Amino acid sequence: MTPPDPRRHAPAAERNRDPILAILVRVLPPAGHVLEVAGGTGQHVVHFAAALPALIWQPSDPDEGARASIAARVADSGLANLRPPVALDATAAPWPVERADAVVCINMIHIAPWAATLGLMAGAARILPPGGPLVLYGPYARGGRHTAPSNAAFDADLRARNPAWGVRDLDDVTAAAAAAGLDPADVVEMPANNLTVVFRRR
Numbered sequence: 001m002t003p004p005d006p007r008r009h010a011p012a013a014e015r016n017r018d019p020i021l022a023i024l025v026r027v028l029p030p031a032g033h034v035l036e037v038a039g040g041t042g043q044h045v046v047h048f049a050a051a052l053p054a055l056i057w058q059p060s061d062p063d064e065g066a067r068a069s070i071a072a073r074v075a076d077s078g079l080a081n082l083r084p085p086v087a088l089d090a091t092a093a094p095w096p097v098e099r100a101d102a103v104v105c106i107n108m109i110h111i112a113p114w115a116a117t118l119g120l121m122a123g124a125a126r127i128l129p130p131g132g133p134l135v136l137y138g139p140y141a142r143g144g145r146h147t148a149p150s151n152a153a154f155d156a157d158l159r160a161r162n163p164a165w166g167v168r169d170l171d172d173v174t175a176a177a178a179a180a181g182l183d184p185a186d187v188v189e190m191p192a193n194n195l196t197v198v199f200r201r202r
């Protein structure tokens, strides 16, 4: 009997990986180490590592099944600039990665308690050099309002699944980043009412 395939697949990751990559090309340093927090299936990190070979990519996720999916995709890729995943919970300091030139976190902060956002900001501030970017992608409210009916429905669905989850307001996220030592650098409107948000270490 063949063992079950550990690779997970998220259709959204196929759709958003190229729009996100177009921003990463612009905001990441030309070379160095990139930590991906909440890697999930591993689809993003394989795509980004293939497209940006001068960067060394370190995926992570706290979930064992996610790490198995990422590990299988990393092995399949054969990419020399892509590391096996590490177990990293944004809320648990210290992180197993002590330094990175950039941190990327896609679709995590609304599907985790607010403490994960605070942990992400604190951790990114600890490991980034001055000017190093933290790149977030996902849905956000702005000025206390959802930006689209679909985001309002998604927020209600998230909160029904777990009251600690929910679409965050960009103002709250920006304030949490500032308190941790990360300044706002860029907000880019993305397809399907998502944003890419870039902070840089002070």
Ligand SMILES: C[S@@+](CC[C@H](N)C(=O)[O-])C[C@H]1O[C@@H](n2cnc3c(N)ncnc32)[C@H](O)[C@@H]1O
Pocket: 010, 013, 037, 038, 039, 040, 041, 044, 061, 062, 063, 066, 088, 089, 090, 091, 105, 106, 107, 108, 111, 112, 116
């Ligand atoms: C919706 S998935 C997104 C996965 C992937 N980034 C994507 O966009 O396809 C959310 C991910 O956040 C991770 N996650 C949840 N809480 C976390 C935490 N405290 N620290 C780091 N990752 C967390 C989960 O394990 C899961 O893989």
